[in-house]
Amino acid sequence: MRVAFVSFETVHHRDSETNRRLHSVLELLYERGHDVHVFCARFWDGDVPAFERDGVTYHGVSSGLEAKSSFLARLPGMIWAFDPDVVHAGANPPEQVVSASLGGTLAGAPTVLEWHGDGGIENTWWNRRAGRWADRIVAPSEMVATWIRELGIANSAIDVVPDPVDLDRIREIDPNDSVDVVYARRLDEAANLESLFLGLAELRGRDWRVTVIGDGPERPVYERLASDLRIDDRIIFAGDLSLEDRIATYRGAHVFAQTAEHCVFPTEMLWALASGCVGLVEYHTASSAHELVEGWDRGFRTTSEEELADAILAAGDLERRDYDETFAEYDRDVVRDRYLTSYRALQDTSGFL
Known part of the structure; x- marks a missing residue:
């Protein structure tokens, strides 16, 4: 054609x-x-x-x-x-x-x-x-x-x-070491990473590790916030990674958190969900990310830091996976x-x- x-x-x-x-x-x-x-x-x-x-x-x-x-x-x-x-x-x-x-x-x-x-x-x-x-x-x-x-x-x-997304490519990449929560996006004014950090700060008494993938002008702000909340020792700012490295991280992670304020389609989140992650979405009117988790038993939609913290705890009860056939239609x-x-x-x- x-x-x-x-x-x-x-x-x-x-x-x-x-x-x-x-x-x-x-x-x-x-x-x-x-x-x-x-x-x-x-x-x-x-x-x-x-x-x-x-x-x-x-x-x-x-x-x-x-x-x-x-x-x-x-x-x-x-x-x-x-x-x-x-x-x-x-x-x-x-x-x-x-x-x-x-x-x-x-x-x-x-x-x-x-x-x-x-x-x-x-x-x-x-x-x-x-x-x-x-x-x-x-x-x-x-x-x-x-x-x-x-x-x-x-x-x-x-x-x-x-x-x-390319499901064959996901299956071909070995998982990285286990991590509890992963976040991936350009760290700009719409990233809203503070929502995730504030939710995690509510869980200081529990054992968790987070990887943040991506770089951008707001990265120093988020690094300072993690330090101010006294959770910086549990967070790795990995910077920009290749798609292969991101997939490997997703396959080893338990939860993918999507808190950005603007997103016409959550492509990076889709890669993570197909790689087995539980999906955690903070709802925003200018983001379509919640559409991926509605009606799905491994997805959570939240509207506040308190709900986000509760969702992270609930996600911990779900099995870890490194691939999910649910997303074959994508x-x-x-x-x-x-x-x-x-x-x-x-x-x-x-x-x-």
């Missing part, structure tokens, strides 16, 4: 959650032999119109990120000339969705809109227009789907497709098939043949 991905900015311009999400989808398709092309602002040196990296062809629709108007004007014709089976566009900027849809119409191909929602979704004229020009919208969580519906988009036009193969099924359904029902 020939798929035209449209993303004015890519992971090669800037490493953001939104850009990583779209890149992960194109990787899923490329891995199974599909013909993947990305239409974007040029990020490579020289004036060559196309550039190949890791088997994916990038088309420089504009000379760079400063030429947004040129990108929007040239995009429909370039998609038409490529003649894709499906157009798959990101939502940032929303104007590109309209241009991508025009190109798809010229080429006789449906347009799928990948709306990650990092940073929220404002109810603007362009966002509403983008949502109505797509033939199908994909959101990473029910929370983001709700934001999209608030634009006036019908629920029937939205699919919720999670970020994938495997890369399953998520890839969901995208391909959606593409084919659009072609069949919308007359794009």
Whole structure:
């Protein structure tokens, strides 16, 4: 299948959650032999119109990120000339969705809109227009789907497709030494690691060890807080780790704590749960993490430090695991098939043949 991905900015311009999400989808398709092309602002040196990296062809629709108007004007014709089976566009900027849809119409191909929602979704004229020009919208969580519906988009036009994890990769990595609780995230202003530390401080009289994975501007603040609470001797700040090392840590851990205030999809938590961790989530209105543990017998949802401390104690009564088949539906193969099924359904029902 020939798929035209449209993303004015890519992971090669800037490493953001939104850009990583779209890149992960194109990787899923490329891995199974599909013909993947990305239409974007040029990020490579020289004036060559196309550039190949890791088997994916990038088309420089504009000379760079400063030429947004040129990108929007040239995009429909370039998609038409490529003649894709499906157009798959990101939502940032929303104007590109309209241009991508025009190109798809010229080429006789449906347009799928990948709306990650990092940073929220404002109810603007362009966002509403983008949502109505797509033939199908994909959101990473029910929370983001709700934001999209608030634009006036019908629920029937939205699919919720999670970020994938690689279950084979998890099974291939040996567990690290045992740890009671693990936390993993960039340590910025939204990390909210203080909630976990305050909950753990309630349990000073018990034996526990914590590993914090990740780095960021707030790390010194959290290190001082751990010292002030007199729990710093039980906490290891491991810094940034490779995915392999993180998986090894999760497979050896008992509980994964998710307390961040903002999260459109808890990808790191999903890796941990599939690696056998019990899930502990502090509820926040701008986080979808609670969706992973609702109705699950190895998950806890809390709203305060006291509830969090109680949940850590309750989690201690659950068996330790280093793998959980419960999350098979999130495997890369399953998520890839969901995208391909959606593409084919659009072609069949919308007359794009």
